[in-house]
Amino acid sequence: MSLSLVIVGLPSSGKTTVFNALTRAEAATGTYTTAEDQPNLAMVKVPDRRLDVLAGLFKPKKVVPADVQYVDVAGLAKGMGERGLGGQLLGHLAQGQALVHVVRAFADENVPHPEDTVDPLRDIETLNLELAFSDLGIIEKRLERIRNTIGKTRGPEREANEREAAILERLRVAVEEGTPIREVELTEDERKVLRGFGFLTGKPLLILLNLGEEQLGAEGERLVAAARERFGRPQVEVAALAGKIEMELAQLDPADAAEFMADLGIAESGLDRVIGLSYDLLGLISFLTAGPDECRAWTIPAGSTAVEAAGAIHSDLARGFIRAEVVAYDDLVASGSLPEARKRGLLRAEGRTYIVKDGDVIEILFNI
Ligand SMILES: Nc1nc2c(ncn2[C@@H]2O[C@H](COP(=O)(O)OP(=O)(O)OP(=O)(O)O)[C@@H](O)[C@H]2O)c(=O)[nH]1
Numbered sequence: 001m002s003l004s005l006v007i008v009g010l011p012s013s014g015k016t017t018v019f020n021a022l023t024r025a026e027a028a029t030g031t032y033t034t035a036e037d038q039p040n041l042a043m044v045k046v047p048d049r050r051l052d053v054l055a056g057l058f059k060p061k062k063v064v065p066a067d068v069q070y071v072d073v074a075g076l077a078k079g080m081g082e083r084g085l086g087g088q089l090l091g092h093l094a095q096g097q098a099l100v101h102v103v104r105a106f107a108d109e110n111v112p113h114p115e116d117t118v119d120p121l122r123d124i125e126t127l128n129l130e131l132a133f134s135d136l137g138i139i140e141k142r143l144e145r146i147r148n149t150i151g152k153t154r155g156p157e158r159e160a161n162e163r164e165a166a167i168l169e170r171l172r173v174a175v176e177e178g179t180p181i182r183e184v185e186l187t188e189d190e191r192k193v194l195r196g197f198g199f200l201t202g203k204p205l206l207i208l209l210n211l212g213e214e215q216l217g218a219e220g221e222r223l224v225a226a227a228r229e230r231f232g233r234p235q236v237e238v239a240a241l242a243g244k245i246e247m248e249l250a251q252l253d254p255a256d257a258a259e260f261m262a263d264l265g266i267a268e269s270g271l272d273r274v275i276g277l278s279y280d281l282l283g284l285i286s287f288l289t290a291g292p293d294e295c296r297a298w299t300i301p302a303g304s305t306a307v308e309a310a311g312a313i314h315s316d317l318a319r320g321f322i323r324a325e326v327v328a329y330d331d332l333v334a335s336g337s338l339p340e341a342r343k344r345g346l347l348r349a350e351g352r353t354y355i356v357k358d359g360d361v362i363e364i365l366f367n368i
């Protein structure tokens with residue numbers, strides 16, 4: 001499973017600049033993209049120091065980090081969601097596992113703002129509303145279709161339609177009251193019914209304030225605190241980065257970038273931070289596999305069992321699962337090798353229902 005994050009925001013908020021910063025891509029910025037333009041796509045390796053350390057121990061032929069896909073789409077102008085986002089743009093948004101909302105905080109009179117003034121809190125509100133309007137439009141359309149056709153259905157088909165209509169009706173009320181779908185309590189079965197819709201307010205949201213260089217420090221912190229106070233909710237996180245500088249940083253070689261970051265007082269690059277926050281937001285963890293052929297990181301939802309972790313590698317491993325041999329990353333590093341970890345009793349055999357922990361180094365034994 002590779003994680004897919006879609007970057008959204010008002011026009012000219014710096015989405016493509018941030019995309020470049022996060023992916024080291026060199027997509028053109030300042031181009032006033034429209035809904036018809038193809039999105040920018042990039043896969044990024046998830047930085048994971050543990051993998052480098054394991055590679056030092058195992059000297060594998062290959063090191064394979066987990067990856068994250070970023071999608072940078074056109075700006076969402078005020079009113080677009082209300083009129084109903086259609087086609088391609090909605091399709092891209094609906095497919096993301098989470099949304100990264102790039103909000104303009106930087107001041108620059110050469111960059112036009114749709115509202116003439118820079119006001120990040122207002123813009124967050126505007127985009128939230130557009131996303132809610134888009135969901136509402138889809139809910140209403142689907143409800144109307146069910147209403148128009150339900151008379152012709154019977155038996156299980158009719159029951160399924162009625163169930164779906166009841167769930168959508170609940171969502172409609174919630175969204176109209178200003179509650180995002182991610183906050184509506186749903187059973188696992190209800191979630192299944194809704195999965196295909198890809199509702200935008202149902203996705204975890206990372207609000208990313210795009211700061212000007214001069215806002216790094218106290219002002220940036222104040223803005224983050226204000227945004228968090230007003231918009232911080234379950235599955236919503238607020239962070240900031242200076243998009244334009246980080247884009248330049250991403251294009252430097254690592255040693256120069258480190259020096260430049262130290263000068264600016266940036267502790268962690270936007271790239272590392274945004275991935276870390278996205279994992280937290282989505283409740284994802286990594287487990288590792290290590291051997292002479294390959295050291296690799298895998299992404300799974302927190303709370304996954306050993307057999308689910310096996311399935312993330314390959315469905316055969318889940319199907320023929322016998323047991324998992326597990327050692328915590330720190331224990332493995334302290335032991336220096338798997339045989340030594342086994343000797344110290346740190347390498348354990350775990351069954352199907354073992355809950356995998358972040359950083360577990362796992363070997364799946366299976367038989368098919
Ligand atoms: N001063 C300053 N300018 C920035 C910053 N981030 C982006 N810009 C500028 O703002 C303009 C728009 O940036 P883009 O990254 O293209 O914005 P966008 O959101 O992708 O724009 P659309 O895709 O057209 O909606 C460009 O001229 C950028 O150089 C920043 O942090 N500071």
Ligand SMILES: [Mg+2]
Nearest residue numbers: 015016033073
């Ligand atoms: Mg753009």
